[in-house]
Amino acid sequence: MRIVTARRISQGFFLALFLWFCLVATVGERLWQLRGWPVNWFLELDPLTGLTSLLASGTLYAGLLWGAAVLALTLVVGRFFCGWVCPFGAMHQFVGWLGSRGKPLKERVRRNAPHPAQQIKYLVLAFFLGAAMSDLAARLALGQVAASLAGAIVLGLVLWATRRGQGGRAYALAVGLVLAAWVAWSLAAPHGGAWLLAGLLDPIPLVSRSVNLVLLPLADAPARVAWPEPRFYQGAGLIATVFGAALLLNLWRPRFFCRYVCPTGALLGLVGRHALWRVGKKQARCGACLGCDGACSGAARPAGRLRPAECVLCLNCLDACPEDDITYATRPSAGGEAAPDLGRRRVLAGLGLGLVAPPVLSLSGVLGPGWNPALIRPPGSLPECEFLRRCLRCGQCMRVCPTGVLQPAGPSFGLEALWTPVLNMTIGTSGCQLRCTACASVCPSAAIRPISLAEKLGQGEFAAQGPIRLGCAFVDRGRCLPWAMDRPCIVCQENCPVSPKAIFTRVAWETVLTGLVAGSATGGELTVSGKALKPAALASGDYYLQMGAARARIVANGAHSLILTGGSDWRTPAPGEALSVAVRLQRPYVDPARCIGCGICQHECPVSGKRAIRVSAENATRERAHSLLLKGAGPV
Amino acid sequence: MSRETDQERRRFLLRAGKAGLGVAAIGALGWWAHDTQGPSANIGQAANVKLPSFAVKGTDKRLAVVKSSHRVPALRAGLEALGGMGAFVGAGHKVVIKVNAAFASPPALGATSNPELVAELVRLCRGAGAKQVIVTDNPINDPASCFELSGIGPAAREAGAQVVLPHPGAFAPYSLPGGRLIRDWPLMYGPLAGADRLIGLAPVKDHHRSQASVTMKNWYGLLGGRRNVFHQDINGIISELGQMVTPSLVIADGVATLAHNGPTGGSLEDLRPTDTLILGTDHVAVDSLAVGLLGLKPAKVPWLGLAARAGAGTTDYESLNPTRVELG
Numbered sequence: 028m029r030i031v032t033a034r035r036i037s038q039g040f041f042l043a044l045f046l047w048f049c050l051v052a053t054v055g056e057r058l059w060q061l062r063g064w065p066v067n068w069f070l071e072l073d074p075l076t077g078l079t080s081l082l083a084s085g086t087l088y089a090g091l092l093w094g095a096a097v098l099a100l101t102l103v104v105g106r107f108f109c110g111w112v113c114p115f116g117a118m119h120q121f122v123g124w125l126g127s128r129g130k131p132l133k134e135r136v137r138r139n140a141p142h143p144a145q146q147i148k149y150l151v152l153a154f155f156l157g158a159a160m161s162d163l164a165a166r167l168a169l170g171q172v173a174a175s176l177a178g179a180i181v182l183g184l185v186l187w188a189t190r191r192g193q194g195g196r197a198y199a200l201a202v203g204l205v206l207a208a209w210v211a212w213s214l215a216a217p218h219g220g221a222w223l224l225a226g227l228l229d230p231i232p233l234v235s236r237s238v239n240l241v242l243l244p245l246a247d248a249p250a251r252v253a254w255p256e257p258r259f260y261q262g263a264g265l266i267a268t269v270f271g272a273a274l275l276l277n278l279w280r281p282r283f284f285c286r287y288v289c290p291t292g293a294l295l296g297l298v299g300r301h302a303l304w305r306v307g308k309k310q311a312r313c314g315a316c317l318g319c320d321g322a323c324s325g326a327a328r329p330a331g332r333l334r335p336a337e338c339v340l341c342l343n344c345l346d347a348c349p350e351d352d353i354t355y356a357t358r359p360s361a362g363g364e365a366a367p368d369l370g371r372r373r374v375l376a377g378l379g380l381g382l383v384a385p386p387v388l389s390l391s392g393v394l395g396p397g398w399n400p401a402l403i404r405p406p407g408s409l410p411e412c413e414f415l416r417r418c419l420r421c422g423q424c425m426r427v428c429p430t431g432v433l434q435p436a437g438p439s440f441g442l443e444a445l446w447t448p449v450l451n452m453t454i455g456t457s458g459c460q461l462r463c464t465a466c467a468s469v470c471p472s473a474a475i476r477p478i479s480l481a482e483k484l485g486q487g488e489f490a491a492q493g494p495i496r497l498g499c500a501f502v503d504r505g506r507c508l509p510w511a512m513d514r515p516c517i518v519c520q521e522n523c524p525v526s527p528k529a530i531f532t533r534v535a536w537e538t539v540l541t542g543l544v545a546g547s548a549t550g551g552e553l554t555v556s557g558k559a560l561k562p563a564a565l566a567s568g569d570y571y572l573q574m575g576a577a578r579a580r581i582v583a584n585g586a587h588s589l590i591l592t593g594g595s596d597w598r599t600p601a602p603g604e605a606l607s608v609a610v611r612l613q614r615p616y617v618d619p620a621r622c623i624g625c626g627i628c629q630h631e632c633p634v635s636g637k638r639a640i641r642v643s644a645e646n647a648t649r650e651r652a653h654s655l656l657l658k659g660a661g662p663v
Numbered sequence: 664m665s666r667e668t669d670q671e672r673r674r675f676l677l678r679a680g681k682a683g684l685g686v687a688a689i690g691a692l693g694w695w696a697h698d699t700q701g702p703s704a705n706i707g708q709a710a711n712v713k714l715p716s717f718a719v720k721g722t723d724k725r726l727a728v729v730k731s732s733h734r735v736p737a738l739r740a741g742l743e744a745l746g747g748m749g750a751f752v753g754a755g756h757k758v759v760i761k762v763n764a765a766f767a768s769p770p771a772l773g774a775t776s777n778p779e780l781v782a783e784l785v786r787l788c789r790g791a792g793a794k795q796v797i798v799t800d801n802p803i804n805d806p807a808s809c810f811e812l813s814g815i816g817p818a819a820r821e822a823g824a825q826v827v828l829p830h831p832g833a834f835a836p837y838s839l840p841g842g843r844l845i846r847d848w849p850l851m852y853g854p855l856a857g858a859d860r861l862i863g864l865a866p867v868k869d870h871h872r873s874q875a876s877v878t879m880k881n882w883y884g885l886l887g888g889r890r891n892v893f894h895q896d897i898n899g900i901i902s903e904l905g906q907m908v909t910p911s912l913v914i915a916d917g918v919a920t921l922a923h924n925g926p927t928g929g930s931l932e933d934l935r936p937t938d939t940l941i942l943g944t945d946h947v948a949v950d951s952l953a954v955g956l957l958g959l960k961p962a963k964v965p966w967l968g969l970a971a972r973a974g975a976g977t978t979d980y981e982s983l984n985p986t987r988v989e990l991g
């Protein structure tokens with residue numbers, strides 16, 4: 028079998044496996060549902076996912092250790108992940124092949140010529156690494172001074188070693204000191220932090236988000252295998268645009284994303300450039316037919332000085348060489364090898380930008396006084412600052428959520444929150460279900476901690492700490508029917524799933540009609556004059572005839588007659604007595620000590636536009652600073 | 664005339680012919696699609712569907728009350744008292760069982776129809792010859808989760824029924840003849856189309872707004888849309904639901920009654936053992952009996968009176984001579 032056939036089979040297999048895992052991330056026990064399938068495996072394989080979350084959070088959570096295995100294997104065999112495993116890579120390979128099909132060799136060689144823009148991916152990588160390690164030093168060093176000194180020394184050394192030539196050292200030192208000062212400042216600043224921004228472009232989170240939140244909802248709408256009802260994801264257009272652009276650019280340059288953008292490819296390239304086994308020419312001088320260059324997916328220039336860091340191990344060159352001059356072996360290419368063209372200043376600039384990105388973006392106050400109460404996170408989510416250190420934006424929680432209430436945060440929440448999960452009570456089929464912990468159980472990075480049902484509900488050993496609250500519901504008395512419009516309702520109270528209910532009601536009486544005058548009373552029927560009544564409109568059981576302080580329930584009514592059932596203090600009105608009609612209202616109140624912020628009330632409220640009861644992130648368990656209640660005060 | 668001009672003329676005629684066809688095609692398409700009126704106000708409104716009566720001839724006014732703490736034997740005994748399942752379901756019938764699967768809550772909490780009862784009812788229908796048994800509801804919480812977590816879905820499938828979840832295609836607009844609230848409202852008509860029998864199976868529950876939720880309130884789950892607006896007139900809507908549906912049989916499960924914190928419950932403490940299963944063909948009578956389990960008098964529950972006055976049944980259940988069965 029030709030080696031490229033083996034590669035294609037491998038790519039096809041892993042792509043199919045990836046899509047299968049996307050499909051089966053459905054709560055349930057059937058074969059095509061979540062019943063132990065390792066649906067996070069691809070996310071865990073991605074070494075950049077592991078590295079950035081390690082840098083940002085200080086740990087390598089659970090399955091993310093797989094990334095270390097990939098990195099280690101890359102040291103031995105090169106970028107096999109890109110060429111043989113990565114499902115996004117397989118898509119690029121295919122679209123790139125479509126774009127180059129039938130093109131003459133000269134054109135293909137031109138498309139595959141190394142381009143300075145290939146440096147961009149190192150810059151992207153540096154940026155994400157910088158953002159992830161923005162306050163790593165703070166956690167390593169004892170104090171801020173030690174941290175800034177260490178930062179200065181480390182950066183100075185790095186720059187010293189990497190810059191060559193006249194004036195380079197002074198320049199490097201200057202940049203290093205400025206960066207160190209910046210690091211020191213960012214550590215000293217109250218709004219520092221480290222953010223896992225890599226998920227924006229990290230290929231596996233990107234493809235998993237795109238497939239789960241765009242392709243699958245489209246494909247499943249008629250079939251309804253993954254979800255019983257069509258799915259909606261807010262801002263799917265933006266996710267689709269990024270995904271679509273990444274795919275279509277392959278028509279212009281094969282593996283465009285891999286060559287120019289992919290930070291994981293950059294990382295694997297840097298690690299794999301000295302791999303034990305590598306692609307290379309056996310003899311420096313060959314027929315120079317350029318067949319290999321025309322076939323090379325990575326623009327690695329196999330015919331000339333090979334760039335091992337760019338080689339995605341597609342092995343097309345082996346297949347294309349008519350003289351069998353290219354091989355995969357343990358020695359460097361006979362044609363010579365070139366180090367990756369990093370554009371060091373740019374990489375350093377990227378790193379610096381990354382380092383300052385969290386502190387600068389934090390200036391908007393999103394983690395402090397400017398926190399957004401619309402950012403309601405799934406149950407078990409870490410405090411926002413910790414959450415942003417871990418969330419991969421992979422969309423796995425939104426995919427698995429049985430109600431679809433978990434939505435990707437749009438740009439209005441800021442770059443730091445873009446595409447992280449946020450609850451939108453009006454989009455899902457109900458709010459957050461009381462007895463569901465699906466999101467917490469699939470989160471690959473523990474941005475949503477793995478919680479048990481007992482913990483979520485505050486039962487058993489968790490009884491003392493109470494249930495996990497996502498926020499608190501607030502009644503908008505300007506919109507609520509019993510508050511603003513004298514109409515009975517309390518759907519919210521009815522649907523509150525907490526026992527005892529977090530929504531309670533108080534009865535209020537409002538006079539809605541005055542100026543009625545009693546007529547004769549015959550056989551249980553009372554005639555009234557004054558305003559003509561709408562027949563049957565007062566017979567709903569909520570309207571009462573008032574006479575002074577006494578009331579009788581209206582059981583039926585005509586335009587000028589009423590049938591009543593009265594209590595003990597009711598007497599039949601004498602003709603000519605003044606009467607009015609009152610409505611009995613139950614007005615809803617929220618008990619913040621009980622409300623868990625599930626949003627079911629908000630979902631069910633019949634004020635179907637902007638609901639009359641809405642959850643907001645105040646009082647969420649995960650942020651102590653946002654609690655509403657004074658401990659030990661109040662009746663409950 | 665030279666051959667050249669001859670050819671030229673022929674080519675011209677050919678081109679003129681093609682152009683003519685094109686002009687005619689454009690003209691025809693334009694004429695066909697031409698609209699001088701513009702869209703009307705009620706665009707997108709389909710014609711109303713009709714809901715037939717599912718009452719079985721000769722079974723009206725049947726009512727049975729079984730005292731037991733075990734649901735399955737109670738159901739069997741109750742049906743026996745009503746003349747056996749064969750009196751209601753016959754060979755080849757398509758039977759729809761409207762359960763209460765409103766909430767994604769486990770069976771023990773009593774907020775939804777009991778899965779064992781559902782399963783036994785399905786088996787009895789099949790035993791009586793039903794060709795197809797459909798178990799359905801349009802729940803309040805996420806539908807798929809409701810059916811799975813309440814245990815109704817698995818139990819019904821196991822017993823040989825088909826579980827139908829709400830989906831956009833299942834709804835059709837419906838107006839209750841003479842109705843005030845249910846006008847052009849989406850009704851979950853899909854599972855009911857072509858059905859021979861309709862059975863309602865609901866737990867007895869406390870309800871803050873309507874005081875009680877039993878078999879008539881259970882028909883709420885046949886409505887779609889933002890049905891919650893009807894809560895402005897809860898008694899009116901329950902009474903209209905009682906008029907909308909003429910069931911073959913309804914069963915109120917008061918073996919345990921959700922006495923507090925209804926209709927969602929949420930804690931075992933919300934339940935009270937009342938050891939009663941009520942079966943009948945008149946849902947007003949069944950519900951009138953059932954509200955007693957919540958300590959209510961039918962006269963104090965407005966929707967019962969409204970429904971009775973509208974002719975949906977009687978609140979004077981004793982007039983139907985209910986059969987009373989005591990199981991140990």
Ligand code: SF4
Pocket residue numbers: 502503506507508509516517518519520615631632633634638639640
């Ligand atoms: S459901 Fe909405 S309108 Fe109705 S009582 Fe509650 S908040 Fe008010």
